Amino acid sequence: MTVDELRQVLGPIGIWMAPPAMTGIDPEKYGLQIEAAGFTSAWFGRVDSAADLAAVEAMLSSTQRLVLGTGIASVWAWAPGELAAEADRLAATYPGRFILGLGVSHAPRVESTGQDYVKPYTKMVQFLDELPPTTAMIMLAALGPKMLELSRDRTLGAHPYFVPPEHTAFARSVLGPEPLLIPELAVALAPGAEGAAAARDYAQRYLRLPNYTNNLKKFGFSAEDIEGAGSDRLMSRVVPNGPEATVTRLREHLAAGADHVVVQPVTEDGKFDAAGLRGLEDLVADLKRP
Numbered sequence: 373m374t375v376d377e378l379r380q381v382l383g384p385i386g387i388w389m390a391p392p393a394m395t396g397i398d399p400e401k402y403g404l405q406i407e408a409a410g411f412t413s414a415w416f417g418r419v420d421s422a423a424d425l426a427a428v429e430a431m432l433s434s435t436q437r438l439v440l441g442t443g444i445a446s447v448w449a450w451a452p453g454e455l456a457a458e459a460d461r462l463a464a465t466y467p468g469r470f471i472l473g474l475g476v477s478h479a480p481r482v483e484s485t486g487q488d489y490v491k492p493y494t495k496m497v498q499f500l501d502e503l504p505p506t507t508a509m510i511m512l513a514a515l516g517p518k519m520l521e522l523s524r525d526r527t528l529g530a531h532p533y534f535v536p537p538e539h540t541a542f543a544r545s546v547l548g549p550e551p552l553l554i555p556e557l558a559v560a561l562a563p564g565a566e567g568a569a570a571a572r573d574y575a576q577r578y579l580r581l582p583n584y585t586n587n588l589k590k591f592g593f594s595a596e597d598i599e600g601a602g603s604d605r606l607m608s609r610v611v612p613n614g615p616e617a618t619v620t621r622l623r624e625h626l627a628a629g630a631d632h633v634v635v636q637p638v639t640e641d642g643k644f645d646a647a648g649l650r651g652l653e654d655l656v657a658d659l660k661r662p
Contacts, residue, residue: 373468375528375552378509379631381439381468384659385622386413387652388443388556388634390644392427394418397646403431407438409653410660415441415473415531415556415634420449425458432466439468443531443556443634444475444513447499448482448489459508472506473531474499475513478581493518500526511552515539515587520546528552529631534584536609537624538591544629555625558636560613561648561655566640567613572601574642575611611638615655622659 373381387406392399406414416428419442428440445455455472462470476492483489496512496519512523514530520543523530529552530543540555547553558574560567578584585598588606597603602610612621618635625633635656637648 373509375550378439378468378528379552381412382554382632383412384626384632385411385656386415386439386554386632386634387411387649388415388558388636389417389646390636391416391418391424393424395644395646397644399427399431400434402646403435403438405649407435409649410657411653412437413439413441413471413632413634415443417443419443419445422458425462428470429462429465432462432469437469439471440466441471441511441531441554441634442473443533444473444477446477446482447474447496448477448485448487452499452502453504456504456506456508459510460506463506463508470508471528472508472510473513474510474527475531476519476583478583480581493522496522511554514543515583517546524548524551529554531634532556534558534578534610535587536591537621537628538609539587540625540630541628542591552631553629554632554634555630556634556636557621557625558611558638559618559621559652560611560638561615561618561645561651562639563614568607570639570642570645571607571611571613572642573640574638575607576601577642618652619655619659622656626659 432440459472479489510527511529511531512527514520514523524547531554533556560570593606597606612618637645639645
């Protein structure tokens with residue numbers, strides 16, 4: 373499948389979701405719900421083991437058209453040969469429906485496994501160099517210019533996470549017109565104080581991670597914006613809440629150059645909002661319509 377063909381298959385909107393092992397979601401049943409709601413892709417966070425990849429395969433097997441992406445498979449968690457073999461198997465079994473999203477993860481997570489989180493860009497280059505040839509489609513989790521350039525030069529494109537629309541415009545300027553650009557957008561569908569609290573509960577986990585906070589500072593956010601659970605200005609741009617803000621931010625990412633935005637609905641305590649699928653379906657119906 374060419375990049376343009378994949379772009380057409382994906383359309384504008386997909387779903388990003390927390391790992392089923394963390395949420396208790398049945399991937400087979402939930403995959404059917406995602407597909408029935410008219411979304412074209414589902415991206416699984418933290419695919420760092422064979423068991424995690426099995427959940428991806430379970431959703432692939434239960435659906436007919438849904439494209440499944442890893443968002444991400446950490447290069448610190450996999451041996452290149454092992455991951456390539458698994459990716460090849462999925463790509464052969466489900467042609468055109470599996471995207472291997474690779475990323476360098478974060479220092480706390482990597483160091484918890486006893487590894488030193490040093491030179492993550494070099495680690496990614498080394499992993500790609502050692503990855504056996506595979507028929508699987510590959511993308512990289514990318515924020516800064518060097519990783520975006522690597523995405524452009526060696527994969528189908530980039531899958532940024534926890535970014536404002538301004539980053540999407542920057543990423544497109546680095547990638548150029550051809551590579552895929554698939555940012556994640558977390559949203560709290562509830563309006564008012566309830567939605568704002570859910571968005572902040574979600575965001576505060578990521579505002580402790582330098583990969584994200586350093587990137588946000590490059591797009592005009594100050595240390596004060598990033599403190600705690602984030603300023604109103606930051607939340608509005610990165611994790612909107614309420615129907616109107618959700619649709620507005622989605623449209624801004626698409627207008628800034630995103631090919632496909634994967635939406636992560638969140639709810640109380642910042643948890644993945646599995647039940648929010650129906651509300652999101654109704655909300656973005658016009659965006660999904662060809």
